[in-house]
Every structure is written in structure tokens, then in C-alpha cells.
Amino acid sequence: MAGLLVLGLWLLGLLHSSLAAHGDYHVLIDCGGYHNFSNSVNQTWMADNFFSGGAVANVSIPQNFPRQQERSLRYFPISQGKKNCYDINVPVGRYMIQMFFAYNNYDNMSHSPSFDVSVEGTVVFNWRFPWSDDSDNYGAYSDLYAFIHDGSATICFYSIGTDAPVIGSLELLQVDDAAYNASSTGQNAILVNYGRISAGNSSFGPGYDNVTDFGGRSWEADDTYTNNVKALLTSTRNVVGANVEPNYWPEKLYETCRYEQLPNVPIIYSYLVDAKLDYQIWFHFAEIDPNVTAAGQRVFNVTVNNVVVLAGLDLFQKVGLDTAFDFAYTLRNLTGGSLVISLVPQVGSPLICGIEVIAVLQADIATNVTEATAMHALKTSLNVPERMGWNGDPCAPTEWDAWEGVTCNLAADGSSLVITHMNIADQGLSGVLPPELTYLSHLISLNASSNKISGPFPATFGEGSLVSLDLSFNALEGPIPPSMGSPRMQHLRLNNNRLAGPVPESVYAIGVHGGYVNLADNQGLCGVPSLPDCPYKWKHEGMSPAAKAVLIIGVLLAAAIIVGGAYVYIQRRKAQEDYNFNLPHQLVERTKWYQQHKMTKQADPEGVSMIQSSIPNRFGFSSNIAARE
Template sequence: MSFFSLFFFFFSLPILTTLSSPYPYDTSYRIDCGGQRNFTNTFNESWIGDTFYSGGVMGLVAEPHRFTQQQERTLRFFPISSGKKNCYILRVPNGRYYIRVFTIYDNYDGELHSPSFDVSVEGTVVFSWRSPWPEDVSRDGAYSDLFAGVSDGEADICFYSIATDPPVIGSLEVIEVDPLSYDSTVIGEEFLLVNYGRLTCGSGNQGSGFSNDSDKFGRAWQSDSGFRVVDTSDSSFRVLSTRRNIVSTDQRPNYFPMHLYQTAVTARKGLEYELVVDAKLDYLLWFHFAEINEVVNKAGQRVFDVFINQRNVGRIDIFKQVGSFAALNWHYTVRNLSSTVLSVKLVPVVGPPLICGLENYALVPKDMSTVPDQVIAMRALKESLRVPDRMGWNGDPCAPSSWDAWEGVTCHPKKDKSALVVSQIDLGSQGLKGYVSEQINLLSNLVSLNLTSNSLEGTLPLGLGQKTLVRFYVRFWYQSVMKSIQGLLAENQRTNKEVWGRFVEKSQTLETPPLEIDEGLCYGRGENMGLMKDSHRGYFSTPVVGRGRGKEVDNGGDRKSAPSQELPRQPTIGSSGPRLKTGITNTNPVPYAPNHVLKYKDSGDFEAAQWSMTPWSLEKGLHDYL
């Protein structure tokens, strides 16, 4: 299959001034993951001890003496007991951010097994680590960075375990940058810019963590020497440098540092770079030029063409466009790249080509996020139900869409593909001990809710799933749940939907609440919810017996036997007992067997001859009876 590559390029002409613009953004966090105290490093950067994490455990690299930076010696890892998904969540102003992660293994756990895991930023998967890591990366660690927008007041950096491997992180930096940086108005906020190479030409590593050279965005610049294709037959290769000021640096919106333009490389036969990339993505390449050779003093003396994967995409004459000792940056986008190597060549037209720096960013489409109201609802449920850490309820409930983000939660996209919504919640047998928050009513797309076999309390919100809920499984232990179920059924009569419920109460008498209802089942459908008036389609089971054994009953021509068992003493529900629905009472006690279904006559009275002994199944529901 062939792919078309479309190229877009732009010139950024400088404002000719030697004054640096004041930097108006002051939100920045540098977190020493696993570290316990604040400090200032040798490059005068302020770091804070580990904070803003959802779970995990502090750790120490196996050989801390090999790391010169304090923030590289400690780490945080997330064992599976902390859940599959864990996050750092930072409260920040809405805007655009530079996010940088240091990842290190160094056999901190003595297992000699580098872990497999994914990393997401703002709900989009950006980094994937798979075991085994390259030996040097496992031992020395690696920095990864990107630019992303934040629109909900929280910067979410999340980690997802593959199999049962514990994700790890050594340090985290989140720095606010200009919202117009890197041509965001043209590219749009629907992309994250993931760094696939940020090179400074003719110098060593510069910027954060490498040198005292300042960069207002906190960017680190890597030497180009490992990416440059060397032509051994060209003895004209030279490194140029200057101490003169370069105009149009440290300016809005990109604040490119002056030191980037004070070195350059040049060669008479041309220059070539090979950048390793992932296929089928779009890439934004950003070139940096400055004419720092005093010999070139007029237009036309240094002219060269730029080729990307053997295609000529533009012609550069630095002096003609900005003069000497002035910064020129130029960028273009490669669409639908079909190869895993991005080749960049500067081919001479007049004089030798020259370059100061090169950046390459993958344009990663932002994944869908959960509808904001449903995020509020799910976080409220997390608190009210006291969901344990092991379930990984951290960050966005549904994003990234490729993850099983929150255990027990199923999501799907809205019809217009603009966001994700919660459709199912299955929290059966999770040992929950809280209550159902009223915010659950914000889950307007919820069709199935399972809260069985938990020790919950309180009432059910009246509007629960009134528009969409099809299946509902729940156990409670307060008497008030009976009233809430009645309200729920009444509310759902207008929706032509189905509702299930299972309950647990703890008492021996009606007079001493809470009432005991053991393994009960409530079912309804359409306008004839719960106990039907004019149909045999309604069912409700509840303990209504005293001590006794099962007996044969008539079930529509089929004769079945109730399980023979000693039943605990239960109260008789009669005319003075609780009314499950107006006009529905039972004056004739009948044998009761848990997990079975009572069938009612049109008259609405309980009769022993009318109950079915077929066990209820979550999979099968009650459809056999309909």
C-alpha cells in the first residue's frame, strides 16, 4: 500500500531587537519522584519532593552513585496492588504545557526484569515501554517530552500496567508555555507534539539537566552528532561558533534560546540527518538557522535546498531573509509518513549549507476524553462507594480509549465521536462499604449497574438511570432501600426499560429495623413495572415464611420441588406488613428459598401454588418468564 506525503512549510520572520521578552508564565513543577525533600540542583532548578501521585511506592535505583542529578536517583513504582492505572494529577491553569518524564529501571527491585507499561498525558497514550528495554536505557534511564494542552484545570500523567508489571517514573516536569507556541493556531489543540528529536548543531547537550544554558520552556537540546550522516569524503565539514548576540531570540511565542543559534555546522557537499520515527504519523519539523559567518554579508552568497525523504520542499537564503546574526526558524509538516526513517538533507545551491538546530515532533491526535459531567459523577462514586486503590480508579474514567481505564467500568464513544460516556459499571463482590452518590444521576448513558454482594448503605437516588438504565443489580442493608426501589420502579414506569435489584437486610423482625431481606430479586418491564396488574409478567421475591421445608408446587403444569432445607425464622408479611406496591399484600405465608422467584396472580396476592423454583441468572435474567 502506498502513502502520499504532503509537505507544508512556513518562515518565521524575526522582530529585529536584542531585548528579550519578559516571560509571563509562572506555573512550573519539577517533581523528584520517590524523593522526600525539596532541593535546588546544580543548574539552579528548584525541585520538590514526591507529591500529586495516586498511589505506588518509593524506590531507589540500584547504583545511585552513577547518577549526577539527585532527581535521577530515586523513583516511584506502581505495583499491581495499586491498580492497573495510576496517575500524577496536578492542578494547573488551563493552557499549554511542556511535560518531561525521566524513566529509569536500573534493577531497583533486584528482579532483572524491566517492566512493560504505557504512559498517557491528558488521556492520550504517548509512550510505550516494552520489556526488555535496551541495556543502556535500563541502566542509565531516558528522558521523554512533549507539548500538550490542558483544558480542565488538571494535568494528568498516567501509567498503565501491562500484565502485572509495575510502571516506574524517575522524575516529572510540568512547565507552562506560550499557548501560541509551535504554530498551535494552525496545527490546532487536538494534537500533542511528542518529541522525536530536538538537536543543537555543533555543540554538546544543552538545557535542562545538561547545562546552565537557560531555556524558558525547560527544553533540553541534544547534540546532533549522533544523528548526522558523516560523509568521509567531505573534508570541508566545519563547526562554527560565535559569542555575539543573536537577535530575535527568547521571543514570543517560542522563546528559542540564544545559545541555540550561537553554534552551527556547515559542509561544502551538504548535510544529512536521519531521524528514527514511527510510520503512519504526521511529523512537524522545525529548522533553526542563523548566519554567524561574517564572510557572508549579502543575499545569494549562501543558498541551499531542503530535501525530506528525497523530495525538495524549499530553498533557504538566510541573509536574504533576516540578515546576519539573526535567528530564522522555518517549519513544515510531513503527512502520512510511510517509512520509519525521516531523512533530512541540506543540498548546496550556492556555498555550503548551514544549520543551527532541528526539532522533530510527532503530531499525535488527542484521544477522546470522558464527558465532564460524567467525570464528576464517577469521582463522586469513587468517594461514596469507597472504591479500593487496587481497582485503579485514577485520572479520566474512560481515557485512553485503548485502556481498560477504570476496572469494572465500560465506556463507549458518543454518536458524534466527540467524547466518551460511561455505559456499564460492574462492582459486584468488591467489598464496598459506602453508599450510592446522588451524582450517579449524571451518568445519562448508563445502561447497566451491578453492585451485588457489597455492604452498602443508604437509599438509591430517585432518578437513577431513568432515561437509559436497562439492568440494575444491587444489595443494600438499610430498610430505606425498599422505599427507594419503589420510587425507582415508579420513576422507570415511563421509560419502558428493565430494572433488576438484589437486596440484603439484617434483622429478625419487622418491628426492629433494618428489615432482613435475603437474596431478594426485583424485576420489572415496560409500563407494568414490578408487580403487574393485568399480566403474569411481573415478579418479586421476598422472604415470607416461618420455619418449614420445601414442598411441591404447581408451576404452570410443571411440577418442581423446592430445595429441602431448614429455613430461619422469618416474619410473616401480611396486611399490616410493608406494602411493596399499593394493593399488593400477602396473608398466606409460603415456603421461601433464596435466589428463587415468586410469581403473582392477577389478583396481586401471594399464593404458594404460583411460585416458580427456577434459579435466577445474571446472564439469563428473567427472560424465560416473559
């Protein structure tokens, strides 16, 4: 126990060891890695943890991967279910989540896998065969921003066909809740990076060098997004407005900018995007050219797909020299998969320091929180095997199947998904039915027959929406709760268990009213036609609350009548003997009787007299009490 405590404290310390400088929660996981390590850029990586299944492997050409966390992999074979997850406990808040994916023919199959990735029940990444050569051979980073509402970050992987999803590293960094215009996008939006570039810099940030970006961002060089690399401006002077909340864009971003030397020539960047999505486009500027000394010397327009989104931008006039200026534009209703950004000169040459293109995904509808809790309790209690893929959200994402054997539907108010049907028969399940099973208030049918489920029923199981219940051929014990006979129940199979006790009238009534009930091969059941009569104790214990109340009231009334009658009788006798106002000579006769009686007792050699008592003993019967003088 002491060793576990030390391990827990050490693990907690490791989770916090790589917090960002301003105190945010930060965890880095080397997926497939066996050991913790710190790298040359002061990052502390944790050995693989928090996963639901899978196996480990290594890339086939390690020299293609300069960072240690990129060389080990976790993959999820289909034999362990179509859905596997990382589930990481974190404080409630907004997070930057970055993942590294690589294939590199680790399995010698020369077939890069197809799979989907979800965060908090929303599909965010789609990997399809064949991967690009760069991604296949060298891997690729993907990142997003998501709000974690329940204190558990859930990242899941979905097999397509028989392919095994694969991941190399996983990083979570808590960021400011207000970052990236969260007030307008809301907490249910997930922001996915489609391209974050630094204009003029080489790639920098976490994983590249020791430059601190408090937002956890890695910035790519811009040469893959433009066909004509422009001239470069650099500055060593401080830039005002960098590293400020809520976005904390790093000062290094503004120290280098692209500009166009030729007159009337625009700077153009191109992105490939998904036309079905909306996008935030963030532009990062700073006038760092000391030759610009007044307003009107550098003026340009910013266009997106030939639409002017910012006209007549004069950085010197707007914010002055060596000052960051960041502008966001939301692009909606794309008609194609191409996004073209142009900086068109009006006076002088245009200039740009960096661009971020971020897709805005509305979070997929999730399972009702209470019902999700019930399903995870059921998974644990029945020891559901990994092959069934009971991981993550039971119903979400909606574009994928729910958990194996589970059917979900939209709740009546449209706010969540609810579990309506469950067929987990003959799955080798063992354990007991948890009390949380009663939380599944929308469940219409449940078939868990032919397993090894034992123990009693939850107290109120059967109430709610259940119409059909099949728990036959298990090892269930104890009585059948009256709730099993709810008015909705039409089909009830409890045969071949170890149930005992009286069958509730409500359960028997299912068959009487045209439903189907099978209680066969439960040796201890009794009290209805075709079953033995119940022993006295079962008859008593099996009474309904109303019947018990009537019986108790009847007993109390009878006892009251008996006690009252006895009291009246005793009082009358005492009145006759002690308060008999007879004539004086009759009183003399009573005195003579008393004296004779006393003399008789004194003559008794044993000194014992037998007095008949009408007082009940503790068993409820009268007895003769021997009284010694």
C-alpha cells in the same frame, strides 16, 4: 488546623518557586523522593506528590545518575491496579511536560518493564522490554506539549502483563498557547518530541546547565543523529529574533552552527520515527559567519526524505547577518520508519543551528465530562480500592480497557465516550450512593450487589436509560423512589436491604408488565401483594402527588360546604332573633324574657353558665366551653 494551613501555604509557595522568568506556571516533582531540594542550576524540586498509588525505590547504581531527581523512583505494582496516575492541579493552558524514566535493575529482577504512558487520556509513550542499554542503565528523558482544558493535568501509567511502570521525575511548565503553530494543530493535538538537537553545541538546557530556555526544553548534542560530524561555527555576537514569543527559542541555540567545509557535500541527519504519525519538523538557522557579507554567497536546499521542502535558502538575503530564522515543515503519510533530513549545497556550504522533530498526536476521545465527574464521585463515595485501578479517565484511552467493571461506548453524536454498563458486585465497597450517580444518563445496567452500600437512594435514581439494576445484599435504607419504576426498567433486584415504606405503583408495575422485581427481605416495605399493608402514615406519605392533590381538593371542598352551610344557618337565626319585625306586643314579650333570664344569672351563686359551643378545638372536635362572667 493551623498546621495544615501553614503546610498548604508552604506547598503553594513551593509550586510557584520555580516559575520561569516570564511568569509561567512551573512544577518539578522528584518521583519517589521524600524531601524538597534546590539543585546547582537553580531548580527547586518537590518531594513526590499527587500520585494515586505505587511504591518507592532507588536506582541500583546511583553514580550513573548525576542529578538528584534521577536517583529515586516511583513504581506501580500490579497489585495496586493496572492503571495509576499523577493528577496535578494547574491553571488551564498549554504545557511542556517532561518525564524521566529509568530502570537500572532497581528490583534486582534484571527485567526492564513494559508499560504505556498517557497524558490527558492519550497514550504518548510506549516502553517495551528490553530497553536499550543506555535507557536501562542511565535513564531517558521524554517530553511533549499538551493543552490542559480542565485545570488538572493527568499522567497515567498502564501495566502490561505483571510489569510495574516506573518513573524518576515529572516536570510541567506552562508555555505560550500559540507555541509550535497551535493555530494550525488545534488545542486537541499533543506534540511529542522525537529528537531535539543543537547542531554543534554540547547538550544544554534544564537538567544540563543553567542556560535559560523559557520553553523548558533540553537540547541534545547532534552527534548521535549524524554519521559525519561537520565543522563548527561559533559566535559571541547577539542574535536578533531569539527568545521571542510564542516559542522563546534560546539565544544559545543560534550561537553555534554546523557547516560543511567540503564543496558539494550535504549535511545529513537521520531519525527513527513511527510511520503512522504526522510530524512537525522545525529548522533553526542563523547566518553567524562574518565572512558572508552579501546575498548569494551561501545558498542551499532543505530536503526531507529526498523531497525539497525549502529551495534556494539564502539566509543573508532573507534575514541578514546574526538573525534567527526558523522554518516548520509538516510531514505526512510516511511509508517507513526512517526520516532523513538533508541540507544540500547550491552555492557555498550549507549551515544549520538546530532541528526539532515533533510527532503530532490527535488527542484520544475522552469520557463525557459530566459522566466522568459522576464516576469520580462514585469512586470517592464507595471507597473503591486501589486494586481496581479507578484512576484518570474512566473510559480513555480507547486502546486500553476502561475502569475495572465499567463498559463504555461512543456517544450518539460521536463527541465523547459514555458509561453504559457497570458490574462492581462483590468488591467490598462501602459508603453511600452519591447524588452524582444520576448524571450517568446512558447507563443501561448496574450491578453493585453483595457489597456494604448503605444510606438512601438518590432522589431521581432510576430515570434515564436504566434497564437492569441489581443492588441486592447491601444495607440500603429508606423508601424506594418512584423513579425506580421508569418505563425502561425491566429487571430490578433490591432484595436483602433495609428498605422501608410503600412500594411505588410504578415499581410494582414492572412485574405486572412482564419484568422482574425482587424486593424480598426488606422488613419495612409494604403496600403491594405479598407484602404487609402500610400503616396510615405510610398510606398518606406514600400517595402519589396526583392522589395527594385529589385528596386535598376534596377536603377543601367539604370544609367549604360545611363552613358555608353553618354561615347560612347562623345568619338565618340572627335574622329571626335580632331582626324579627313582629307586632309591638311580641317585642314586649321578648323584653320580659330577657329580664327574667338576667335575674336568673344574677341568682346563680357560682356565677357560671354553660354555653354550648360549636367551634372546633385544635384537634378538630367540638367542646363545651365554661365561660365565667
